[in-house]
Amino acid sequence: MxxxxxxxxxxxxxxxxxxxxxxxxxxxxxxxxxxxxxxxxxxxxxxxxxxxxxxxxxxxxxxxxxxxxxxxxxxxxxxxxxxxxxxxxxxxxxxxxxxxxxxxxxxxxxxxxxYVDGTVLSDRRAAEPLPLETRHAVGIWMTDTLARIHTVDLDAVGLSDLASHKPYAPRQLKRWSTQWEQSKTREIPELDALTRRLAATMPEQHETTLVHGDFHLRNVMIDPASGAVTAALDWELSTLGDPLADIGSTLAYWPEPTDAVLLGEPVEVMDGFCDRGELARAYLQRTGRDPQALKYWHALGLWKVAIIAEGVLRRARDNPANRAAAGVPTPAHVDDFVARAVAVADDAGL
The missing domain is CATH 3.30.200.20 (Phosphorylase Kinase; domain 1)
Incomplete structure (x- = not known):
């Protein structure tokens, strides 16, 4: 042959x-x-x-x-x-x-x-065989994995020069505002107003760690027997910054049944899985970091996910080869992420 x-x-x-x-x-x-x-x-x-x-x-x-x-x-x-x-x-x-x-x-x-053995919970068929206690353990293991990422010795592994050590919030706002201008398909005044609010209320950064940048359920592989994370995947957005940004993004990606618009049939809303409050508490208890600052990063995470979703929609429209089997976000999904970000910002007093 x-x-x-x-x-x-x-x-x-x-x-x-x-x-x-x-x-x-x-x-x-x-x-x-x-x-x-x-x-x-x-x-x-x-x-x-x-x-x-x-x-x-x-x-x-x-x-x-x-x-x-x-x-x-x-x-x-x-x-x-x-x-x-x-x-x-x-x-x-x-x-x-x-x-x-x-x-x-x-x-x-x-x-x-x-190739790593494990299960990616990309749809309900993958999650249905898991017992309720295993489903719950997935979220707890994910927060544990985030904590491990945030304790990596940057000098020891040779990643201290991966990115800037300057405060992370201004860097994120600049980067994703630029991405928005380059990839948007329409104007969203509510997003622009939220950008200004986030710029005016940035919390003080106390530490700089490795940040995954895109840590959600479909970017990890899990052991279906225990729920333990066997591999953290998709590191293309990884950088150096405030560790609370990571758990903020995780919360932004983690839907609940009360959310107005859901993409497909998300695994996270199935019986047994942690809700956002449980994830936040587990991470904060594991690390001792600031709950109020996490609210800011949750709002910024939703703002960022809205921009990412708009970029995905733009790429799929420009070239159908970039479409995944699960489909692409719609303008309604982007609008919902913006609305949720505004609600979290309001609740946090930002």
């Missing part, structure tokens, strides 16, 4: 699969027989594929989305650097085999990483 035939079961956008097979061998992955694969993931940003060969070996390939990319977004090589740095810590992450930067293979970098 020649390389072209061996790669016939896989379609990665703009990729010479025969050349990719040669590169895989150079980083220690030596496929036997035909390679097959499928795109996975709820998200619509970097594209992720689980690959396998005829001997049953599995690994994961990850590349940026197709089409126009905003500056600094979707940097899979940077993400691979972070995962490699965390390999010897107690943060659960997949091992990186290598980063392909060969233009003859692909015009964009491709990362090869370890």
């Amino acid at each position: 020649n390389d072209t035939a061996a790669a016939s079961g896989v379609v990665l956008p703009d990729t010479d699969m025969s050349a990719l097979r040669v590169w895989l061998g150079a980083v220690g992955i030596e496929p036997r027989g035909e390679i097959t694969g499928a795109r996975i993931g709820f998200g619509q940003s970097n594209l992720t594929y689980v690959m396998s060969d005829e001997a049953g070996a599995r690994w994961v390939l990850r590349r940026p989305p197709v089409g126009h990319l905003l500056a600094s977004a979707h940097d899979v090589a940077r993400e691979a650097r972070i995962l490699s740095a965390l390999a010897d810590t107690d943060v659960p992450v997949p091992r990186i085999y290598g980063v392909c930067r060969d233009d003859t293979v692909s015009p964009v970098p491709i990362v090869a990483m370890e």
Whole structure:
């Protein structure tokens, strides 16, 4: 069987699969027989594929989305650097085999990483077999994983130069305001007003840690027996900043049945799973950090998710190849995130 035939079961956008097979061998992955694969993931940003060969070996390939990319977004090589740095810590992450930067293979970098056993709770079918106590444990394990991320010794793992050490809130406001201007499909005055409020009420930052940046249920793999996190995934938004920003984003992504608009049928609203209050309490009890500052970061997290959702909608409209099987947010979803952010900001007195 020649390389072209061996790669016939896989379609990665703009990729010479025969050349990719040669590169895989150079980083220690030596496929036997035909390679097959499928795109996975709820998200619509970097594209992720689980690959396998005829001997049953599995690994994961990850590349940026197709089409126009905003500056600094979707940097899979940077993400691979972070995962490699965390390999010897107690943060659960997949091992990186290598980063392909060969233009003859692909015009964009491709990362090869370890396939980790576990379950991604991407839909209700994945969560239904879990007992109620396991469902509840998932949220508690997620807050524990966040706490581990936030105690990583940046100097020891070589990540102290990953990003600026300047206060995180102004950096976030500047970055995501810029993303909004570059990716929005319409004007939302309520979002612009909230941006001004968040800029005027920034809490003092007391520490700088590694921040995952996008920590929610579909970005972790869990052990279906215990609910423990077996891998934290999707580190493309990781940076250095205020650790409360991470749990704020987690709360922003975590829906409850009373939310006005829900994307699909979210797992988090099923019986047994923690609610937002439980997640916040578990993290604060584990870390001793400031509850009032967390309210600010919850509001900013919802504001940021609204901007991200608008960007996802824009990319999917620009190029249908970037659509995930779960669909894309609608303008109503974006508006709901903005409304919830305003409500949290009001409740916090911001």
